[in-house]
Amino acid sequence: MISVEDLSFRYGDTSFRLRVPEFSLQKNERVAIVGPSGSGKTTLLNLIAGILTPEAGRIDVAGTDVAQLSDAQRRRFRASTIGFVFQDFALLDYLSARQNILYPYRITPALKLDADARDRAEALAASCGIGDKLDRHPTALSQGEQQRVAICRALVTQPKLILSDEATGNLDPDSKARILDLLFDQASQAGAAVLAVTHDHELLPRFQRVLDFAQFREDAAA
Amino acid sequence: MNALYLAFAYLRYHWARSLILTVVAALILFVPLATQILLSSSERALVARGEATPLLLGSRGSQIDLTMAALYFSGERPDPIPMSEVEAIWDSGLATPIPVHTAFSSNGFRIVGTSLDYFDFRDLKMAEGRGLSFLGDAVIGSDVAAALGKTIGDTLVSSPENLFDLDGVYPLEMPIVGVLEITNSPDDQAIFVDIKTAWVIQGIGHGHEDVVTADEVAAGSEAVANAAVVQYQRITDDNIDSFHFHGSQNDFPTSAAIVVPNDKRSATILKGRYLDTESPTQLVEPAGVIQGLVDRIFRIKSLLDVVTAIIAVAALAAVGLAVFLSYRLRAREIATAVKLGARRGMVLRLLSAETISLLSVSAIIAGVGAVIVSQNAERWVGWLLALGS
Numbered sequence: 001m002i003s004v005e006d007l008s009f010r011y012g013d014t015s016f017r018l019r020v021p022e023f024s025l026q027k028n029e030r031v032a033i034v035g036p037s038g039s040g041k042t043t044l045l046n047l048i049a050g051i052l053t054p055e056a057g058r059i060d061v062a063g064t065d066v067a068q069l070s071d072a073q074r075r076r077f078r079a080s081t082i083g084f085v086f087q088d089f090a091l092l093d094y095l096s097a098r099q100n101i102l103y104p105y106r107i108t109p110a111l112k113l114d115a116d117a118r119d120r121a122e123a124l125a126a127s128c129g130i131g132d133k134l135d136r137h138p139t140a141l142s143q144g145e146q147q148r149v150a151i152c153r154a155l156v157t158q159p160k161l162i163l164s165d166e167a168t169g170n171l172d173p174d175s176k177a178r179i180l181d182l183l184f185d186q187a188s189q190a191g192a193a194v195l196a197v198t199h200d201h202e203l204l205p206r207f208q209r210v211l212d213f214a215q216f217r218e219d220a221a222a
Numbered sequence: 223m224n225a226l227y228l229a230f231a232y233l234r235y236h237w238a239r240s241l242i243l244t245v246v247a248a249l250i251l252f253v254p255l256a257t258q259i260l261l262s263s264s265e266r267a268l269v270a271r272g273e274a275t276p277l278l279l280g281s282r283g284s285q286i287d288l289t290m291a292a293l294y295f296s297g298e299r300p301d302p303i304p305m306s307e308v309e310a311i312w313d314s315g316l317a318t319p320i321p322v323h324t325a326f327s328s329n330g331f332r333i334v335g336t337s338l339d340y341f342d343f344r345d346l347k348m349a350e351g352r353g354l355s356f357l358g359d360a361v362i363g364s365d366v367a368a369a370l371g372k373t374i375g376d377t378l379v380s381s382p383e384n385l386f387d388l389d390g391v392y393p394l395e396m397p398i399v400g401v402l403e404i405t406n407s408p409d410d411q412a413i414f415v416d417i418k419t420a421w422v423i424q425g426i427g428h429g430h431e432d433v434v435t436a437d438e439v440a441a442g443s444e445a446v447a448n449a450a451v452v453q454y455q456r457i458t459d460d461n462i463d464s465f466h467f468h469g470s471q472n473d474f475p476t477s478a479a480i481v482v483p484n485d486k487r488s489a490t491i492l493k494g495r496y497l498d499t500e501s502p503t504q505l506v507e508p509a510g511v512i513q514g515l516v517d518r519i520f521r522i523k524s525l526l527d528v529v530t531a532i533i534a535v536a537a538l539a540a541v542g543l544a545v546f547l548s549y550r551l552r553a554r555e556i557a558t559a560v561k562l563g564a565r566r567g568m569v570l571r572l573l574s575a576e577t578i579s580l581l582s583v584s585a586i587i588a589g590v591g592a593v594i595v596s597q598n599a600e601r602w603v604g605w606l607l608a609l610g611s
Contacts (some may be wrong), residue, residue, distance in 0.1 A: 051561060079563025090558040094235030095228075104223040107564035107572075113224075137235070194237060 007057035035213030050074030081155030087166035164196035229575035247584035263599035274511030294476035302475030316488035335420025351400030358457030
């Protein structure tokens with residue numbers, strides 16, 4: 001699913017420098033990325049998603065060399081291939097849960113909002129236990145329910161890859177495990193691989209593989 | 223469509239903010255529009271009435287005061303001229319003079335003492351009732367009828383001119399015999415009586431019978447005159463013959479006289495006769511006076527335009543700041559949209575859709591307001607011009 005080779009990235013003239021000689025993620029695989037803050041975990045997710053472009057190296061996602069795509073192509077690729085789950089859920093307060101789930105269809109022509117998409121949103125919401133709360137706005141949902149909405153939004157486009165950035169960071173201990181299991185379960189049913197950044201070591205046994213990111217960060221000044 | 227959908231969802235959810243921005247933007251658009259419409263209508267109404275009045279005879283002094291009093295029945299009270307001046311116009315055979323005596327009022331509306339020629343001259347038609355026939359009759363404008371809820375058969379009482387003058391005249395009760403059709407002119411705001419009736423109000427003419435007392439009104443019975451409690455006088459079939467005028471009619475006053483010359487030549491000859499600056503009377507062309515007034519108003523208007531423009535720029539800057547701050551607050555949403563693969567320009571389209579939607583609704587509200595103002599401009603301008611009368 002993901003194949004990274006000789007990846008190199010730096011933010012402008014800062015001392016931060018990320019080097020990833022090799023990294024891969026198989027289809028349906030669930031991999032956790034751990035490491036100290038500032039080690040470049042989120043940066044790697046952004047590089048894989050095509051939000052950032054590397055200085056050098058190759059990032060192959062689902063058979064596409066992301067770094068070689070134009071900006072417009074990367075956006076389309078991201079919308080159709082990757083689902084995102086964020087720590088702060090990133091739901092829009094002015095949209096109902098249903099419309100939050102369908103939000104990706106509203107912002108890109110790469111996705112077509114049709115009856116199938118709507119049915120899929122309903123089915124996902126039902127399987128995540130929020131089927132009866134689809135008309136509520138985020139402010140009327142608990143944190144766990146909000147994250148379920150975010151998971152549904154990540155999966156509704158049938159992506160091949162889910163990128164999760166501290167998806168359980170804002171949840172209480174009981175909810176963390178439940179939400180992660182739900183994410184894995186839904187991703188598994190959709191046939192999507194999961195690459196998740198986390199600081200929560202208690203959750204690591206639930207992943208198939210753990211990647212410690214401290215090894216990839218270099219200080220340019222060093 | 224998706225951008226519009228999201229824009230409307232955002233505006234609907236944040237309805238209070240949207241409402242305030244919409245109202246502010248609508249006001250910014252509406253106020254200059256409405257001002258322009260009303261000023262244009264005012265100019266048309268002012269100039270039209272001025273142009274419809276060939277010449278105006280009055281005492282020497284402010285031409286504007288004279289014109290405003292005689293054409294718009296305003297609160298200005300130019301010194302009256304004697305009726306001999308009006309008779310002199312008659313005797314010249316060059317024009318028809320129409321006296322306009324506007325010294326009195328009733329219930330806040332100007333009483334206009336004139337002759338029957340005035341109704342023909344202004345082409346005033348009766349909506350109901352009849353014209354002036356007897357001493358004391360009153361014909362009222364449409365706005366007077368609407369404002370006072372009066373119609374034919376009702377009565378009006380002239381306002382006392384001097385409450386503390388114990389030797390003064392009593393107010394006169396006047397039966398309403400006709401209501402005029404709407405003209406959207408100051409005539410709608412006037413109470414027309416024969417000029418002789420105006421002289422009765424002024425105390426120049428009076429009767430000696432049937433003085434009505436407060437007790438009589440309360441009891442509904444006849445009473446003997448008693449000056450200590452008299453409220454107003456009434457002209458009836460029984461006492462009308464007793465009404466008479468002291469002195470020569472040539473000395474009786476009128477605020478002004480509209481002069482309708484037979485032709486251009488007559489007008490020119492008449493104007494020549496009143497060029498003497500030592501003469502106590504003057505003959506003015508209302509169109510020129512009004513045009514001068516309008517020019518002055520529009521010089522002030524250009525200053526107002528600048529003030530309006532400055533306020534509009536300041537208000538737009540405030541709206542712009544509110545929109546900008548709103549966008550700043552939505553930075554997280556924009557970042558999310560980018561991460562989820564929003565196409566380039568999507569954020570701009572979304573924000574533009576919101577701004578354009580708001581401005582469109584504001585423009586529609588301002589447009590509807592402008593149409594309403596436009597449709598009622600004549601009536602409102604007539605009312606505005608009559609203010610202070």
